[in-house]
Amino acid sequence: MKLSSPMDAWKYLPGTNCKECGEKTCLAFASLLLERNKKLEDCTPLFEPKYASKAKELAELLAPEIREVEIGVGARASKIGGEDIMHRHELTFYDRTSLAYDVWDTMAEPELRERVKGITLWRKFYVGEFLTLDAIAVRSVSSEAETFARCVKHVAEETDMPLILCSFDANVLEAGLKEVSDRNPLLYAADKTNWQEFLALAKRYSVPVTLFSPDLDTLNSLATTFAAAGIDDLILDPGTYPTGKGLADTFSRFVRIRRAGIVDGNKSIAYPLMAVPMTAWMTNGNQDALDASYWEAIIADMLILRYADIMILHSIEPHSLITERTLVANIYTDPRRPVSVDPGLMEVGSPTDESPLFITTNFALTYYTVESDLSSSKIDCYLMVVDADGLGVEAAVAGGQLTADRIKETVASYDAEKKVTHKTMVLPGLAARISGETEDATGWSVLVGPRDSGRIPGWMTDNWPPKT
Amino acid sequence: MRKKITFGDLASILENYDIVELEDVKIEGDMEVELSPSGAIPPSLIQVLQSMLNEVDKQVEATLSTRKSLIQVLQPVQYVEEKKVAVLERAKFEVAKAAWIGKIEEVTIGATSADGGTRESTVTIGGEKSLPFYNFDHQMPYPPVISVDCFDMPIPLAKAVRGFYEDVMEDPGEWAKKNVREFGADMVTIHLISTDPTIKDTSAKEAAKTVEEVLQAVKVPIVIGGSGNPDKDPAVLEAAAEAAAGERCLIASANLNMDYERIAKAAQDNGHVILSWTQLDINAQKTLNRYLFKLGVPREDIVIDPTTAALGYGLDYAFTNIERMRIAALKGDTDLAFPISCGVTNAWGARESWMKGSPLAEDSDWGPAAYRGPLYEIITGLTLGIAGGDMFMMMHPKAATAVKRVTQMLFGAETDGAKGVNVDEWVTWEANK
Numbered sequence: 021m022k023l024s025s026p027m028d029a030w031k032y033l034p035g036t037n038c039k040e041c042g043e044k045t046c047l048a049f050a051s052l053l054l055e056r057n058k059k060l061e062d063c064t065p066l067f068e069p070k071y072a073s074k075a076k077e078l079a080e081l082l083a084p085e086i087r088e089v090e091i092g093v094g095a096r097a098s099k100i101g102g103e104d105i106m107h108r109h110e111l112t113f114y115d116r117t118s119l120a121y122d123v124w125d126t127m128a129e130p131e132l133r134e135r136v137k138g139i140t141l142w143r144k145f146y147v148g149e150f151l152t153l154d155a156i157a158v159r160s161v162s163s164e165a166e167t168f169a170r171c172v173k174h175v176a177e178e179t180d181m182p183l184i185l186c187s188f189d190a191n192v193l194e195a196g197l198k199e200v201s202d203r204n205p206l207l208y209a210a211d212k213t214n215w216q217e218f219l220a221l222a223k224r225y226s227v228p229v230t231l232f233s234p235d236l237d238t239l240n241s242l243a244t245t246f247a248a249a250g251i252d253d254l255i256l257d258p259g260t261y262p263t264g265k266g267l268a269d270t271f272s273r274f275v276r277i278r279r280a281g282i283v284d285g286n287k288s289i290a291y292p293l294m295a296v297p298m299t300a301w302m303t304n305g306n307q308d309a310l311d312a313s314y315w316e317a318i319i320a321d322m323l324i325l326r327y328a329d330i331m332i333l334h335s336i337e338p339h340s341l342i343t344e345r346t347l348v349a350n351i352y353t354d355p356r357r358p359v360s361v362d363p364g365l366m367e368v369g370s371p372t373d374e375s376p377l378f379i380t381t382n383f384a385l386t387y388y389t390v391e392s393d394l395s396s397s398k399i400d401c402y403l404m405v406v407d408a409d410g411l412g413v414e415a416a417v418a419g420g421q422l423t424a425d426r427i428k429e430t431v432a433s434y435d436a437e438k439k440v441t442h443k444t445m446v447l448p449g450l451a452a453r454i455s456g457e458t459e460d461a462t463g464w465s466v467l468v469g470p471r472d473s474g475r476i477p478g479w480m481t482d483n484w485p486p487k488t
Numbered sequence: 489m490r491k492k493i494t495f496g497d498l499a500s501i502l503e504n505y506d507i508v509e510l511e512d513v514k515i516e517g518d519m520e521v522e523l524s525p526s527g528a529i530p531p532s533l534i535q536v537l538q539s540m541l542n543e544v545d546k547q548v549e550a551t552l553s554t555r556k557s558l559i560q561v562l563q564p565v566q567y568v569e570e571k572k573v574a575v576l577e578r579a580k581f582e583v584a585k586a587a588w589i590g591k592i593e594e595v596t597i598g599a600t601s602a603d604g605g606t607r608e609s610t611v612t613i614g615g616e617k618s619l620p621f622y623n624f625d626h627q628m629p630y631p632p633v634i635s636v637d638c639f640d641m642p643i644p645l646a647k648a649v650r651g652f653y654e655d656v657m658e659d660p661g662e663w664a665k666k667n668v669r670e671f672g673a674d675m676v677t678i679h680l681i682s683t684d685p686t687i688k689d690t691s692a693k694e695a696a697k698t699v700e701e702v703l704q705a706v707k708v709p710i711v712i713g714g715s716g717n718p719d720k721d722p723a724v725l726e727a728a729a730e731a732a733a734g735e736r737c738l739i740a741s742a743n744l745n746m747d748y749e750r751i752a753k754a755a756q757d758n759g760h761v762i763l764s765w766t767q768l769d770i771n772a773q774k775t776l777n778r779y780l781f782k783l784g785v786p787r788e789d790i791v792i793d794p795t796t797a798a799l800g801y802g803l804d805y806a807f808t809n810i811e812r813m814r815i816a817a818l819k820g821d822t823d824l825a826f827p828i829s830c831g832v833t834n835a836w837g838a839r840e841s842w843m844k845g846s847p848l849a850e851d852s853d854w855g856p857a858a859y860r861g862p863l864y865e866i867i868t869g870l871t872l873g874i875a876g877g878d879m880f881m882m883m884h885p886k887a888a889t890a891v892k893r894v895t896q897m898l899f900g901a902e903t904d905g906a907k908g909v910n911v912d913e914w915v916t917w918e919a920n921k
Contacts (some may be wrong), residue, residue: 107808108811161916161917163916211912212576241577245576260911265902267894275624283584286583296914318890321867338852350800351807392848411768412802
C-alpha cells in the first residue's frame with residue numbers, strides 16, 4: 021500500500037468520529053486500516069455520495085502492492101497475492117499460499133472421482149480450526165479437447181473447490197473452460213507462442229490467466245501486454261526447475277520478481293506468483309515415489325517462504341499434505357497475534373471435584389493442543405494454565421519459566437484447592453524433571469502424565485483415579 | 489469521436505492482418521442513396537428504393553433500441569482493434585540489488601594438526617553479506633553444514649529414527665563413527681545427557697572420557713553438548729573442554745540462566761568456540777552476546793542458537809526470530825552478526841513426526857508415521873536455513889541428506905541445469921500406472 025502513517029489515511033476519512041466502525045476515532049480506524057485489521061467498508065459514512073472521490077482515492081492508496089486475484093466461486097473461492105511486505109515480521113503475510121493438487125485427463129473415471137473427493141474433503145485440526153486444501157489443477161495429458169472437457173466436467177461434479185485448467189493448447193483449454201465457465205477457473209498458461217489465443221480466451225470468458233516464462237523479460241512483456249489489453253487478473257509462473265542450478269535460479273527469480281514488485285514498486289510485474297513443485301516428479305518420480313514426494317515438499321517449502329502465492333503439487337499422500345499445509349499455516353499466521361493465552365484455571369467439559377487437574381503452560385499453541393485433545397476425548401477436567409512467559413512445556417522447563425514456584429503461585433491465585441478434593445495434579449510428561457520439587461513446594465500429590473497430551477486418554481485408563 | 493471508416497478501409501485493415509474471412513460478423517451501418525433532383529427515375533424504382541430505405545430504418549431502430557445490440561454492432565470493430573495491438577510489448581525486467589551493510593562473522597570449527605588439533609577436516613560457517621542463498625546480491629561464501637547427533641547413553645527415539653542407531657547406542661564412539669561413515673555428517677554432536685542429576689547423574693570426569701572417545705573415533709570437528717541442566721552443565725562442559733583442549737570444538741552452550749562465565753572461560757582457555765543459546769528472544773540474544781564480549785570472548789569464537797521450534801509447534805516464531813536477527817545483522821547490528829546453529833532434531837517433538845495416527849477422530853488419515861517424521865525434520869531444517877541458519881544439528885539420515893542436498897544446490901554448488909527436464913512439460917507428465 022502507498023500509505024505509511026495513519027495521518028495519511030485519516031485525511032480521506034469523514035473525520036466525524038461517528039464510531040460506526042467500532043472505533044472511538046477516525047484516527048484509530050485509520051491506523052487499523054494501515055495494519056489491515058479493518059476494511060474500508062467498515063466506514064459506512066465514507067460510501068455516501070459526497071465522499072465518493074475520497075473513498076475511491078483511499079481505496080487505491082490502500083490497495084496491496086501485489087495484485088489480489090480471486091479464483092473459484094462461493095465459499096471455497098481462493099484469494100491469491102495481495103501481499104505488501106517482503107518479510108512477515110514487517111506486518112504479516114496476507115493471502116496464504118493456495119495449495120492446488122493435480123488430476124489428469126487420462127485417469128480412469130472412478131480413480132479420478134476418488135482423488136478429487138480426497139482432495140476436497142481432506143482436513144486436519146490445528147490450533148482451533150481445521151486446515152483444508154485450496155484448489156484442484158486439471159492437467160490435459162491426452163492433448164485431446166474432448167477428453168479434457170469430459171475430465172473437467174467430472175471434476176466439477178465432485179468438488180466446489182477452485183479449478184486450474186492446464187494446457188498450453190488454447191483449443192483444448194477452451195473445451196474444458198466451456199464446462200466450468202461460470203466457476204471462475206484459472207487458466208494455465210499463456211506463453212510466448214500461444215499468448216494471443218489465451219488473451220482472447222481470458223477476455224471472452226473473463227477468467228484469470230497464468231502467464232508462463234522463465235525468461236523474465238518475456239514474462240514482463242507478457243504481463244505488460246495483457247494489462248494493456250485490459251486483462252489484469254494475472255498470475256505469473258516464472259518456471260520451477262526441480263534440481264541443480266535450475267533450482268537455485270528458480271529461487272532467485274521468485275525473490276527478484278517479488279522485490280521488483282514490492283521494493284522497487286514496479287507495477288508491471290506486481291502480480292501473484294505460481295510455483296509448480298510437482299516438477300520434482302519429472303526427474304525420478306516414477307522410480308521412487310517417496311523420494312519424489314519429499315523433494316516436492318522441499319521445493320514447496322522454499323517457495324512458500326519465498327513468495328509463491330499459489331502452487332501446484334502432485335503427492336496427496338498424508339505426509340505431504342500435513343507438512344505442506346502446516347507450513348503454510350505457520351508462515352501465514354499473523355505474527356502480531358499474541359503468543360500466549362491468559363493463565364488461569366480452565367474447565368474442560370463439566371468437571372466435578374473428583375475430576376483430574378492437568379497442568380500446562382500459557383504458550384497459545386500448547387494450550388490449544390492440550391485443550392483440544394482433552395475436549396475431543398470428552399474428558400471432564402480442570403486445565404491449569406501456568407504463566408511460563410508464553411513458552412511451551414519443554415522449553416519452559418529447560419529455561420526455568422515453568423518451575424515448582426510458579427505452579428505453587430498459580431494454584432494459590434486460582435483457588436485450585438477449592439475445586440478438587442483429591443489435591444492431585446497431573447504434570448506434563450515433559451516436565452517430569454520438576455515433579456519432586458513441585459510436590460515439595462505445593463504439598464499436592466503430583467502425577468507425571470504422558471509426554472504428549474494426545475495420549476492422555478490411554479494414560480487415564482491406567483492412572484485415574486489415583487491409587488491411594 | 490469514433491472514427492468513421494468505409495468498407496474500403498475495413499477491407500485494407502483486414503488485409504494487413506492476413507484475415508481472409510470474418511466469421512459470425514454482421515456489418516450494419518448507414519447507407520446513403522443520392523437521388524438526382526432532375527433525373528428521370530421511373531416511379532416504380534423510387535417505390536422499390538423507398539421500401540428498401542424503410543427496411544434499413546427499421547433495422548437501425550431495432551439496433552439502437554437496446555444498449556446490448558449496440559455493443560453487438562461495435563464488437564466486430566473492437567475485435568479488429570485488439571488484433572491490431574497483437575504484438576508483444578517489449579518490457580525488460582529490472583530489479584535493484586539489496587544494499588546490505590553488515591557482514592556475518594566467519595567462524596571455523598575444528599583444528600587440524602597445523603593449528604594444534606587432531607581433526608582431519610574443519611568447517612567454516614558465516615561470512616554472509618546477504619540473506620541465505622541470495623547469490624544475486626552477494627555470493628554466499630560457505631554452504632550450511634550438518635552435524636549429526638549422538639548421545640552418551642541409549643535414549644528413547646522415534647521408531648523411524650531408532651532403527652538407524654540401535655546397534656551403536658551403547659557406544660558413543662561407534663555412534664559418532666556411524667554418523668560420519670554412513671550418514672555423511674560434516675560434524676558430530678555428542679550430547680552428554682547422562683550427566684543430568686535426574687537422569688544418571690554421571691560425573692564430569694566420565695563426561696570428559698566420553699568426549700575423548702568421540703575425538704578418537706572421528707576426525708571431523710565435534711560439538712560438545714551438555715545435558716541442559718543449568719546447575720550441572722558448567723562443571724560438565726568445563727571438564728569436557730579441558731579434555732578436548734586444542735580441538736576447537738563448539739561448546740554447547742552458554743545461556744542466561746546459568747554460570748555462562750565459567751563455560752565461556754573454559755572454552756577460551758582450551759581454544760574452543762562457544763554456542764550462545766537463548767529462547768526465541770532477540771533482546772536476550774543481544775544481551776547474552778554482549779556479556780560474552782565483556783568476558784573477552786573474540787567475535788570469531790561465537791556461534792548463536794536462537795532456538796529451534798518444530799514445524800507446527802512454533803516454527804513460525806523460530807523462523808521469524810532467526811530472520812529478524814539475520815536482517816538486523818545485515819543492516820549493521822554487530823551484536824547479532826554471528827553464524828546461527830539450529831537444533832533441528834527438535835522436529836521429532838512434533839507429535840505428527842512420531843505418533844501412529846491422529847488422536848483426533850475428525851482428522852483425515854495421517855498415513856504411516858515413518859513417512860512423516862523425516863519430512864518434519866527436513867522442513868524444519870530447510871525453513872530455518874532459508875531464514876538464516878548456517879548449521880543444522882540433525883538425526884534422521886534421510887533428513888540430513890536431503891537438507892544437505894537442497895542447501896548445496898541453493899548455495900550454488902551445482903553448475904548444471906536440471907538434467908533432462910523441460911520445465912513446462914509437467915502439464916503432460918504421466919505417472920506410472
